[in-house]
Amino acid sequence: MTTNPAVECRDVTIGYGSTMVVSGLDLEVQSGEMVALLGPSGSGKTTILSALAGFVPIRSGEILMGGRVVATGQRHEPPERRDVAVVFQSYALWPHLTVLETVAYPMRRRGVRPAEAHLQAASILERLGIGQLAGRRPAELSGGEQQRVGLGRALAREAGVYLFDEPTAHLDAELREQLQMVIAAQRRRSEAAAIYATHDTAEALGLADRVLLVRDGRVVQEGSPSAVYERPVDMWAARLTGPASRVAVQVQDLRDGHARIDVAGSSQVVAIGGVDGTPRGVVQAILRPDWVHVGGDLQAQVDGVAFRGTHTDYQLSTPAGSLALRVIGPPTIERGATIGCTLDRVWIPADRVDGEGTDGSAL
């Protein structure tokens, strides 16, 4: 017997008035899996979560949870009847309830007796390391504490699907990392599916089993974190998933995932992806800063140096385009210097069209 996916969206369209916010969304999430929706603000991530939670109706298509249809263009099941729990960007803590009452709330709703609900709520708070806050109200909590309470409330729901709507967006870097670790730890204990909307690349790649890149209400690409990082479908996807640069190259002798490429007059042997046959003419290749190293005969001028603590980012310019380079440790090269460097790896995206050279003009 095959088990149904925890969440399934089939050709889902969502809109307000005459504007379509999401169109043609297909999505499948298995139990135990965490999927990240990564996209800039306004791309429709929150709308997708709202439709899954049942806060907004869908226009067409259907949403299934555990094989059961919960929404179509005609039918709409309200949130309380869906097997979902939500962690909100705004925390959405009720100002009139204490922390303990807040976490006990979902249990009370499914008929757990007050004393038992409070006991269980207290144990959830302990698990999240905020047992001492039980008697406080939201106004007396910091942002990080508030979101832990929000997480506790979601856990108390014991749902099959957890929806995270940019839960760390309002937190500073350190709290954000702490909360991510808490979420990751809780997830390992659970068999539930989770969908996590965020615009933070590191968060999406670090937390999720699978990442969906969302742009203007459409899924542009989906894959494992390393796949979307190493094999972006286009420059937009590449920039969304990390620092990326683009240079014009000519590919020769493609064999077994390696090729000789000609870049700005220098000839380099690199690992290459994205092409089956040797593309003709000049194509645009995408490079990650960690795919370049110092030393070699590709001449580049150092335009910018930024020390980041653990590493240093250099902005290089070559006749074939500008190039980002990341080196562990403090800066060792000065701005204005000319250095030689080597490419280890390039990725040729599907939209390699350059305007000049796909029609095989000349080699």
Next chain:
Amino acid sequence: MAEWARASLAARIALAVLVVALIGWPVARLIGVATETGLASVAATLTGSLAQSAIFNSLWTSALVALLAVIAGTSAALVTERSTVPGRRALRLGLLLPLLVPPFVSAYGWTRAYGQHGLLDQATGLSLPGVYGPLGIILVLTVASTPIVWLIVAGALATRVEPDLERAARASGAGSRETFRTVTLPLLRPALLSAAMIVFVFAVNAFGVPAVLGTPAGFATVTTRIYQDLALSADPAAFARATTMALGLVALALVVVSSSDLLLAGRPAVRTALPAGGRVDGRGGWITAMLLGGAIVVAAIVPLGALLLTALTRAAGLPPVPANWTLANFGDALESPFLTGLAHSILLATAAATLVLVLGTLAATAIRGRSRWLGAAIAISFAVPGSALAVAMLLAYGGWLRDSLAIILVAYLAKFWALGHRQLAGSIDRLPADQLRAARASGAGSLDALRSVAWPILWPSIAAGWLVVFVFALHELTMSSLLYGPGSATLAVVVLNVQQLGDPTVTAALAVLLTGIVVLAAAPLGFLRWRNEGRHRQQGDRELP
């Protein structure tokens, strides 16, 4: 910064002098005169049968009005702000309509629509037997105060009850009713309490409605009793009763105001949300919309229509069909002292609105963040019933200003100061200090920064503040009716006097004219509100999930 500190100090001194002159001294005189003959006689006056029944009548009708208006206004707010029923824009406009109709005009309209020989009676032979008496007073005051509750609750739904809070409850397994009970209602509770108190004070203060509907039925409230004792009686015992009851009203206002910062509570709704359950109302939505729309029609639109028909009909007994129509009543209306009254009211309203803005600016700059007592004093003057304030003004300044427009103006200033102050203080508080700092840091001088940054942001509130005071003053009745003399009758006083003489068709014509003038004066407010809403809607669009 020294110049600023000096200016602020001067403003605060000027303000303190004005507070004493407009509120402190009159109230002190009221206390002095009312207790002149000792506390025992105060008690004796208050327990006299006329005073006692008036006080009792005021309290129980006002309590019922508060209860009914809170239920009606809250239900309306939930429909217009938390559902997807069709025609919400029209419903919102309809809910604001009673604010534009002077309550005593609305009371008169009810008698013409639902009373004996009214529209309904003529059409079907049915009439509402209790229009004259407590039932009519309660119904009309509930209609008049429902918009206040609606505004407060809609504002609270937008600011206190974030949609996410209700969504969180739904996503925790609570159904829509349970969400309302466990989340929405508790969060609305402070707003509901302050709305109830505002309406209660409003109902106790009301004079025009009980004057039109209660007096003919022999049903006296505190305000109509004060009016009769003061304006229609020369008996010293009646005078003592009036001052004592006025003092009682001041005390009541003090208790209510001090128990909450209620005058700052109401803000117009700026944001609406889909119901948390995400369900779009289908046929049920239509039914809800029809019910609410029908209530608005019955309570506010039919009485106005009845007034208009009466005004157009040749004589009171005739059926209001086109064959009996005439414009002669309007001619008669314009021949009455109407035009003099109109001139007086426009003069008074313009002066009051302009001076209130000056006072409001003074208060807002002086108070900002400090000396809360000043703000409290101003708020109390608004809560003090017009009847009591007028009695206090007579006692304080009646010696030299009796029967003049000046004493009416002083009373208007004391009463409406709070409106201007609240409007200005609200928008000044919302003007982020960083915006002025950014202007200064960009090279603008202090005046330049005010002109180029603060003014463009503040002018709509300033204009709205002016208009609100202008509209209120234009149809003010309670204080004017106690303070006017032979040469200083105001618009509303003229209409009330004609009504009490008992010519229904001319009264109706006057009431229609008065309403038309108020609506005309308030029209720019509608524009400002629409403009404001439009801006918020644009922002809202960008924020949509």
